[in-house]
Amino acid sequence: MKKHTRLIALLMALALVLAACGDGDDATEGTVAEDGGLICEVTDVGGVDDKGFNASAWAGAQRAAADFGAEPKVLESQAETDYEVNINSFVDQECDLIVTVGFLLGDATKEGANSNPDQSFTIVDFAYGEGEIENDNVKGLVFNTDEAAFLAGYLAAGVTETGVVGTFGGINIPPVTIFMDGFVRGVEHYNGIKGTDVQVLGWDPDTQEGSFTNNFESLDDGRAFAQSLVDEGADIVMPVAGPVGLGSAALANELGTFSIVGVDVDGFEADTNNSGVYLTSVLKRIDNAVFDAADDALNGEFTGELYVGTLENEGVGIAPYHDKADLVSDELAGEVDALRDDIIGGAVSVSG
Amino acid sequence: MTATLTQHAEGVRSPAEIRRSRVLAIVYLVLAVLVLVAFGFGSEGSATFVLSRPGDAIQVGSPTIPGSGLAFVVSAVLAFLGARQWMAGFGSRTNLVLAIGLGLVAFSFLAWAADGASFSLVGLLQEAMKRAVPITFGAVSGLLCERTGIINIGIEGMLLAGAFTGAIVGSTLGAAAGMIGAALVGGLLAVLLAVLTVKYRVDQIIAGVVINIFVLGLTSFYTSQFLVENPALNNAPIMRAFGIPILSDIPLIGPVLFDQNIFVYGMYVLVGVTSFALFRTKWGLRTRAVGEKPRAADTVGIHVFRMKYLNVIMGGLVAGFGGAYFTIGSVGRFDENMTAGRGFIGLAAMIFGRWHPVGAISAALVFGLADSLQVKLGILDTPIPSEFLAMAPYLVTIVVVAGLVGRSRPPSDYTAYVKE
Numbered sequence A: 001m002k003k004h005t006r007l008i009a010l011l012m013a014l015a016l017v018l019a020a021c022g023d024g025d026d027a028t029e030g031t032v033a034e035d036g037g038l039i040c041e042v043t044d045v046g047g048v049d050d051k052g053f054n055a056s057a058w059a060g061a062q063r064a065a066a067d068f069g070a071e072p073k074v075l076e077s078q079a080e081t082d083y084e085v086n087i088n089s090f091v092d093q094e095c096d097l098i099v100t101v102g103f104l105l106g107d108a109t110k111e112g113a114n115s116n117p118d119q120s121f122t123i124v125d126f127a128y129g130e131g132e133i134e135n136d137n138v139k140g141l142v143f144n145t146d147e148a149a150f151l152a153g154y155l156a157a158g159v160t161e162t163g164v165v166g167t168f169g170g171i172n173i174p175p176v177t178i179f180m181d182g183f184v185r186g187v188e189h190y191n192g193i194k195g196t197d198v199q200v201l202g203w204d205p206d207t208q209e210g211s212f213t214n215n216f217e218s219l220d221d222g223r224a225f226a227q228s229l230v231d232e233g234a235d236i237v238m239p240v241a242g243p244v245g246l247g248s249a250a251l252a253n254e255l256g257t258f259s260i261v262g263v264d265v266d267g268f269e270a271d272t273n274n275s276g277v278y279l280t281s282v283l284k285r286i287d288n289a290v291f292d293a294a295d296d297a298l299n300g301e302f303t304g305e306l307y308v309g310t311l312e313n314e315g316v317g318i319a320p321y322h323d324k325a326d327l328v329s330d331e332l333a334g335e336v337d338a339l340r341d342d343i344i345g346g347a348v349s350v351s352g
Numbered sequence B: 001m002t003a004t005l006t007q008h009a010e011g012v013r014s015p016a017e018i019r020r021s022r023v024l025a026i027v028y029l030v031l032a033v034l035v036l037v038a039f040g041f042g043s044e045g046s047a048t049f050v051l052s053r054p055g056d057a058i059q060v061g062s063p064t065i066p067g068s069g070l071a072f073v074v075s076a077v078l079a080f081l082g083a084r085q086w087m088a089g090f091g092s093r094t095n096l097v098l099a100i101g102l103g104l105v106a107f108s109f110l111a112w113a114a115d116g117a118s119f120s121l122v123g124l125l126q127e128a129m130k131r132a133v134p135i136t137f138g139a140v141s142g143l144l145c146e147r148t149g150i151i152n153i154g155i156e157g158m159l160l161a162g163a164f165t166g167a168i169v170g171s172t173l174g175a176a177a178g179m180i181g182a183a184l185v186g187g188l189l190a191v192l193l194a195v196l197t198v199k200y201r202v203d204q205i206i207a208g209v210v211i212n213i214f215v216l217g218l219t220s221f222y223t224s225q226f227l228v229e230n231p232a233l234n235n236a237p238i239m240r241a242f243g244i245p246i247l248s249d250i251p252l253i254g255p256v257l258f259d260q261n262i263f264v265y266g267m268y269v270l271v272g273v274t275s276f277a278l279f280r281t282k283w284g285l286r287t288r289a290v291g292e293k294p295r296a297a298d299t300v301g302i303h304v305f306r307m308k309y310l311n312v313i314m315g316g317l318v319a320g321f322g323g324a325y326f327t328i329g330s331v332g333r334f335d336e337n338m339t340a341g342r343g344f345i346g347l348a349a350m351i352f353g354r355w356h357p358v359g360a361i362s363a364a365l366v367f368g369l370a371d372s373l374q375v376k377l378g379i380l381d382t383p384i385p386s387e388f389l390a391m392a393p394y395l396v397t398i399v400v401v402a403g404l405v406g407r408s409r410p411p412s413d414y415t416a417y418v419k420e
Helices: A002-022 A053-069 A082-092 A104-117 A145-159 A174-194 A218-230 A245-256 A274-277 A287-299 A324-328 A329-347 B002-010 B015-040 B067-087 B093-115 B121-146 B155-171 B176-199 B204-227 B253-258 B262-280 B282-292 B294-299 B304-331 B341-354 B357-380 B386-404
Strands: A039-042 A071-075 A097-101 A121-124 A138-143 A162-170 A199-200 A236-240 A259-264 A278-284 A307-309 A317-319 B046-050 B063-064 B119-120
Touching: A002 A039, A002 B015, A002 B304, A039 A053, A039 A082, A039 A287, A039 A307, A053 A071, A053 A097, A053 A287, A082 A097, A082 A104, A097 A104, A104 A121, A104 A138, A121 A245, A121 A287, A121 B262, A138 A287, A145 A162, A145 A174, A145 A236, A145 A259, A145 A278, A145 A317, A145 A329, A145 B067, A162 A174, A162 A218, A162 B063, A162 B357, A174 A199, A174 A236, A174 A278, A218 A236, A218 A245, A218 B121, A218 B357, A236 A245, A236 B093, A245 A259, A245 A274, A245 B304, A259 A274, A259 A329, A274 A278, A274 A324, A278 A324, A287 A307, B015 B067, B015 B093, B046 B093, B046 B121, B067 B093, B093 B357, B119 B121, B121 B176, B121 B253, B121 B262, B121 B357, B155 B176, B155 B204, B155 B304, B155 B341, B176 B204, B176 B304, B262 B282, B262 B357, B282 B294, B294 B304, B341 B386, B357 B386
Parallel strands: A039 A071, A039 A097, A097 A121, A121 A138, A138 A307, A162 A199, A162 A236, A236 A259, A259 A278, B046 B119
Antiparallel strands: A278 A317, B046 B063
16 A cells, blocks of 8 residues: 555656646757856746747847847746746846736736846836836836737728628737727728728727637637627637637638738738738737847846837838738728828827 | 426425525526516617528528517516426426526527627527537546546546647647547546556545646646647647538528537537447446445446446546547647636536436536627627626536535445455
């Protein structure tokens, strides 16, 4: 019997060790490991393979690290309880810059920055208020994604044949809903100009309520939400839910009856399994912003100044139409380009 | 009439049964009031339910139902059911009546939510069917084990392992191989469970939890370390939906039941076969005997341990195959923890379904409906916050298991059997 107890204890220990491995201690070693510095990234629960904003930030960190012979490191958060643990683990490793990816890490980053005032941080999708960070050691990277999503909405309204387009989000938080706000307003702008009545399902910018999977993980949800929108007549769907959107793209590929508007990165290039379904993508150049921040940190020029990505500084934008270019008439493409200039010039306001 | 007969057959109700009956009656009455107040007086216009898809061969009209009128009728029916439940109860049909009652509430709720708009009922039901798949496979896996006296908490882990294996094997060797591989890996985990619980007599709950943690850790580890570097291994073919000739042309029922993918059809077959086998074959009789009274089964010459191993391994095969739904049957790629607790809901469905495959699939459909309803309601402009909607399937689980099932008697003796 005693032997059995040991066997069980061994098995359980093994299980726990493996669970722990999967749970965030899996720092991926970079290619270069000289003394050129250390760029560290903490992802949110979507993970570094989300083909979306975690991946984009990681690409920026890797690029900066490669330029300077620094070493990039990443810790994936499996749950919200990992944020603080992962940040502290990097603080101990004396990183030149800790990149925290996502709005959800806002509190954990603030705490880490205030208890380690000499450590430089940069956080994606979060802008702290005046005085919240005592030593100004956090650079917020925010993006006016509604400007780009506005263009995508206008485009979608011009392309739709059913007169219905749809969107859904991961969690009802500002960096997600700003996409949906812009998208809906873009459609409304098209309706206003053309006198059409294109409907948007899944988000109401006035009540700030809509359709949310409430997770960034379940791809099956992405499929179900897209199916549901298609059942109601939508022929263009914009999922703003990180990897969950890959499930929507898989459905689009299978049915072939609707298109996807990607978010964060160009879906055509990132999601090679289903590249043909992307009408366009609302680009959020997190990689460039992280690259610049890392570049500054490695050069010793780091400041806590807020970065705002806009259409004007090309921090946000929309991707080429690739395989779906046939659906976009030259006239519509021209209008979208003109609209971009109008938004930059201030002639058109994206905030409704 | 039938209810009275059943009652006579069962004799006088025990105080516990009467108490439960009263609690249920109060639930009906509360629901009746709720429906009347919230939906009856809360709806102004009518809801249009779309019953066919644009491509269907036979198009049926889309009925328009006034929300308040429907709510009044539903409320009256619920009040009647409540009164009946209080006075006499429904005997063995209690759960069936309850399911009908809750279905009516859901219908009335829908009419209220879609007030002044239209939505696709056929889409909602089709989605509910798909979402019931992993839950049903989990529940049937659980009951195969439990009927023979082993509690399987590790279903979640087996589903997850099946999803992972399905993605990798499916990407390299094709969908069919992926499904077989997924089933085999589920079976392998079941061997572990069986050895631990039957041979070493480990606490069944602990053994199951070990499997869950082990699989979550292992698959997450290999996803972040291995699949990220080799995306070609995480690109499995997806089983597409195909219609069964003639049957799929039936309005409403056709698209919902007979225009689905292989996993949904597999679910029908699984439920049919296990129902028959458990209650109509020698194997089934022996399985149940081993579960109920292992000593007696042993005495008459049934190989107790062999039956337990056999059934637990079959349970594992079923769960592993069901897990492949997440990858091969749905999105074609694996992501960490993508089963998101469906295995545990499967356990709840097994209990709600009273350890019977038909009961299990019915319960799974209730959860599937709650799940797809949540998706649909986000699109309709309801005043309910999306976070609350996302709780719906879990809320249904709690209400059903804790409050409404009442005393559910497990069919088996779960203590480890020691041969003398």
